[in-house]
Amino acid sequence: MKEVYDYIIVGAGTAGGVLSYNLTRAGANCLLIEAGKHFTKETFPATEADASAQMYWGGGMELSYNARMAFLRGRLVGGGSVVNQALMDRFDDIALHDWRDESGIEFFNKGEMAPLYEQAERMISLHTFRAEERTRNAELFARGCDACGYEWHFLRRAQKDCAFSKYNDCIACLGGCHRDSKQSTLITYIRDAEKEGLNILADTSIEKIEDSASGVLLYGIRKGERVALxxxxxxxxxGAFGTTTLLLKSGFKKQLPSLGRYFATHPQFMFFGLYDEIINAHKGMFQSVASKDSGFRAKGFKLENVFAGPASVAMLFPGYGADHLEFMRHYNRMTCAEVAVRDENAGEILVDKKGNMVVKKDMTEQDHSRMQQGVEVLKEILAASGAKRVIESPLYFGLHLMGGARIGVDPVAAVVDPDFKLKTQRNIYVCDSSLFPNAPGINPALTIMALAHKLSRQLIA
Ligand SMILES: Cc1cc2nc3c(=O)[nH]c(=O)nc-3n(C[C@H](O)[C@H](O)[C@H](O)COP(=O)(O)OP(=O)(O)OC[C@H]3O[C@@H](n4cnc5c(N)ncnc54)[C@H](O)[C@@H]3O)c2cc1C
Incomplete structure (x- = not known):
């Protein structure tokens, strides 16, 4: 343990990428640590199965304690930003107001967040979809919304050159973008930070952290060997799971009783519509439109038109054998859309005696009611778009993992102070999705980046 870094950043994902760039650029000696591998566009796995196994925690998915909900999170340099759909949304007044209310933190308002969002957006290329880029899947979703009188909109995504006109298919980019079009932190912030002298340690999982008057000690495992930094x-x-479990394993629960609590995840319920015509939803950009109905926002759900690779779709369909085969035969004749719920943050992240993560997450009565309202509307839209049959997946997902180390002024209900410092500690900061005071009901990545810019500015100052 010869070298003492100015900053060690644990987790090279959405927030970690931004922080490592800003701090390295400001002249700090930084080490960015990542449990997963350091891929490039040349080395991303070639198949859906390999991508799941090598780029996600749990070999593809992790399950809640009763196996009712599945969670997906990236495990590689770039983290969630490499495997996600890269949809970039600013929070609206509703989300910011609720965060201010929950946390007691004044900077959660449009005026103070705007320069942080602008800074986050400047480093990446953003694209808002146009009608000519829509797939038949998206067209049918929009047609169904129009027929039922619901508002929809084109999504904004972090991408540079997806070459749809050259028949590129973005479905593969959930396993890493082979064109370096998707603007993950891997190819933007982290790549630029490396040029400025950032040190990166991939394949290294930090298992314990200790704060002391002389600095912070981190203990981990790198390729089977113990390391101390x-x-x-x-x-x-x-991220919500990574940061929270590290703090729990390091024994901070006694000092911080809310550690692990207030977990939320925007549960997503997938529906497939089967049609007589060829749809080919896996071609081109598979997610370009979503609902934008203020009534849905008020009711606590949104609808997104989406699709998935054949292995994922096969897993989502209930049943086996001939029925399942028949369903998969329709792969090129199906559309897919999901109901995403703005859930109550009643979940909890725990670790058992062996140090394994346990996630308690059940749908509350309010969550169920929001989901049901969304499902009714989505079925109406699918029917209006001409679906001959609508199939609901029994599995539901959490892709937005939020909370566990929530930020706020309250000494008991919060874990992290408004200046991002872990309460009761001098040298440990938290900055990622674990901070979220509650579920915003909006894609989280851009706000995670904005918060990382805020902490960077504070540390550099
Ligand atoms: C399939 C999918 C689609 C999504 N689509 C969107 C979208 O379109 N828009 C949007 O806004 N959000 C989307 N999200 C969510 C978004 O990607 C995440 O909310 C975001 O990446 C979280 O950022 P983070 O910095 O908190 O953590 P992450 O980006 O998850 O990064 C955390 C990193 O830390 C590493 N790590 C964890 N623990 C340790 C440890 N102990 N030691 C070392 N390393 C560790 C992890 O391996 C990971 O790489 C999606 C997520 C998924 C899975």
């Missing part, structure tokens, strides 16, 4: 300050950016 030291820094003046550490920033935890391992």
């Amino acid at each position: 030291k820094a003046k300050k550490a920033i935890l950016s391992g």
